[in-house]
């Protein structure tokens with residue numbers, strides 16, 4: 001059984017294991033990240049999985065089976081044991097282990113002493129750079145990822161395997177050896193063909209601790225017992241930084257370049273890479289994959305600081321904890337076979353060509369260098385590395401987070417658009433909504449609709465949100481000669497820019513991922529009819545250019561297509577943006593502005609249409625009555641007054657919603673002030689005084705007020721239609737220029753020429 005397993009149900013697609021794996025030995029298949037054992041080097045980095053989906057397989061049961069089998073079972077403790085079991089003495093630990101049923105307990109540090117001679121011989125005999133093979137993760141790194149360096153590995157077993165062979169040589173092959181340390185790679189090492197049979201089980205210190213607890217053994221209160229086997233002396237510091245060099249008797253100093261000693265993932269990989277590339281050629285390289293050396297292996301005690309552990313281990317070595325070697329271990333004939341061989345275990349993965357990479361990158365919408373974010377969310381350092389992994393079958397395309405977010409955004413937009421279209425269609429089916437209102441502002445709008453409706457002219461409808469722009473577009477369409485064709489509506493802000501372009505102009509098969517067939521755009525669908533483009537002020541410069549082409553040449557070009565197609569579509573556009581400002585600031589094309597502004601209708605905000613509030617309220621009350629099937633006879637006067645004082649930021653749509661909401665709350669068939677949102681009651685209270693004053697205003701003054709308001713709107717519209725050109729506006733209005741200037745002054749209208 002493999003030493004680390006993944007719990008599928010816990011894997012949550014965070015790819016943290018891909019990110020932390022130094023050799024990318026994780027395969028992601030349909031979101032599930034599993035270890036590829038033939039690439040894995042057993043470093044245990046993936047055990048930091050935030051969901052605990054990667055766990056070390058528990059070997060306690062196997063150990064208990066061995067202990068219960070009657071066979072002699074020996075425990076060997078890795079050199080870092082004093083740090084993990086720092087609350088008890090080594091002698092108490094030996095007592096505890098023997099209570100568990102171990103026949104003998106050895107210090108694994110002696111294994112380091114055992115292999116020292118072989119290292120000396122190898123160094124004396126070799127001209128090529130030698131790489132220490134005592135760290136199983138380093139051996140796996142070379143065997144699985146840098147096989148060119150196989151001849152450089154010192155052909156000697158690790159201290160752990162040396163101990164296993166030593167004990168079995170003395171006590172007999174039937175003896176079972178359990179090795180205990182912080183190392184996870186050791187669990188992989190004992191399964192390799194070259195080391196098989198020397199060690200039967202590898203445990204972590206934590207597992208031993210759990211065994212003590214499960215058996216109710218507390219070594220703290222126990223008498224001290226000596227270790228069995230041979231006193232390792234300096235071997236006890238093997239797990240520490242620099243320890244292996246000391247124990248193996250390899251001397252080096254600060255200015256030395258022939259001998260390299262390093263720890264940690266990045267140094268180890270850098271050095272191995274450089275050796276592989278021939279960039280460096282020291283005579284000996286001593287590497288340990290874990291930062292901080294073997295004392296800080298993946299199964300270390302994370303509560304303890306490295307230097308605390310180091311001090312405990314050095315103290316233990318300095319205290320001269322000597323014990324007599326048992327007679328059966330004293331013979332020199334006990335020296336085991338320390339040789340080992342290595343083999344090429346690298347997995348040959350296919351290499352993608354340039355076109356393959358390009359294709360994969362395109363599928364996540366990376367077309368240019370700038371599209372490659374290299375955000376590492378997928379676990380790979382760069383988008384290209386991810387693309388290579390996809391080609392090799394190690395990664396899914398869907399691992400690209402920015403691409404997924406964009407996809408979700410596009411899907412959301414598509415659904416919003418569909419929802420919007422259906423909602424509007426439903427509105428249409430529920431009957432043509434009349435434009436209600438008797439104020440001069442809306443009367444003027446109705447007049448403009450009557451004038452422009454039957455013509456083919458492009459219309460630009462302007463006004464704040466909810467003022468009735470779409471309603472106006474529908475009224476124009478009803479009066480047009482194209483009213484036998486439906487009005488195709490599109491909201492330019494509900495979908496992403498790229499999607500909008502393909503929605504409007506269509507696309508050719510293969511123009512982008514997901515474009516599996518040619519698709520007609522809305523302009524083609526509306527051929528012979530009318531299209532209503534809401535929020536036109538929000539479209540991109542690219543779309544603006546395409547739209548201009550449509551208006552000038554009457555043709556559309558699908559995304560990814562080379563030829564254009566003629567269409568006959570009347571355009572009604574709407575916006576609540578200041579397009580003149582857009583032209584001045586450069587975000588809206590001036591030529592398009594003029595093409596759209598051929599005939600513009602400005603819808604007044606509801607706060608300027610106070611006179612129409614009672615009729616609008618009545619209109620929406622009728623509609624709501626039908627919708628809710630509830631008997632409501634009217635709206636109390638206080639409520640209507642409050643509505644007339646309110647500023648209506650959401651305009652008529654807001655009013656419609658508030659009437660519906662208060663109809664639900666209304667009792668006794670009347671909507672009262674209390675049924676409206678509280679702001680209306682407040683507005684009403686505040687306005688009581690000014691209301692009293694208002695009642696004193698004469699008929700003449702009131703008439704003057706209305707006339708001025710209308711006059712101001714008309715002047716502003718002429719000015720807007722002429723692009724801020726006063727002379728042209730005066731001509732359009734058919735009044736002298738001086739009069740026009742006087743009116744501008746009177747109403748404080750500022751002249752801003754478009755394009756200047």
Ligand SMILES: Nc1ncnc2c1ncn2[C@@H]1O[C@H](COP(=O)(O)OP(=O)(O)OP(=O)(O)O)[C@@H](O)[C@H]1O
Pocket residue numbers: 433434435436437442463464465466467468469470471472534574576619652653656
């Ligand atoms: N004068 C009116 N008479 C009756 N109903 C109106 C009037 N003006 C607007 N409405 C209603 O108010 C609601 C909002 O109108 P519409 O959707 O046309 O506004 P809009 O300006 O296009 O909004 P947006 O800027 O959010 O796109 C619709 O239900 C519409 O029927």
